[in-house]
Amino acid sequence: MMLNTIIALSFPLVAVAAGCFAAVRSMKRTKNVHRSFKFNFSTVGIMLVLFILFSFTVSADTTTAAAATGTSSNIGLGLIAAGLCTGLAGIGGGIALASGVPAAIGAVSEDPKAFGKSLIFVALGETIALYGVVISVMILSKITSTL
Secondary structure (H helix, E strand, C coil): CHHHHHHHHHHHHHHHHHHHHHHHHHHHHHCCHHHHHHHHHHHHHHHHHHHHHHHHHHHHHHHHHHHHHCCCCCHHHHHHHHHHHHHHHHHHHHHHHHHHHHHHHHHHHHCHHHHHHHHHHHHHHHHHHHHHHHHHHHHHHHHHHHC
């Protein structure tokens, strides 16, 4: 049970490292953005499938432990919900920052007085990811309170 939990908790770090490594390697080799984009999406898909499999493994272990103690809960679904909440909010924040940061850099390079306004727009894109983390912590605190 402990080994599966350690694997499931360390998996996001490994997935991010593998995704970054694959993206850099693909861009250096091919110089083709479209092909690199498809390769990175397939890598993310494989990582997502593995993450869900490990989540169900941890869910089965914790459900077995909960059944042994006489309580029943949906810990696995809560963990998946927390992970999806954080992941999708991070992707949304990344999309927002991908268009906001270059525009802010261009505006500041033309007029240094526009720094304050551009900083607000960049911060708005980052708050999307922070809201996802807050909701994820709320879900996880609810799961731990039911144990």
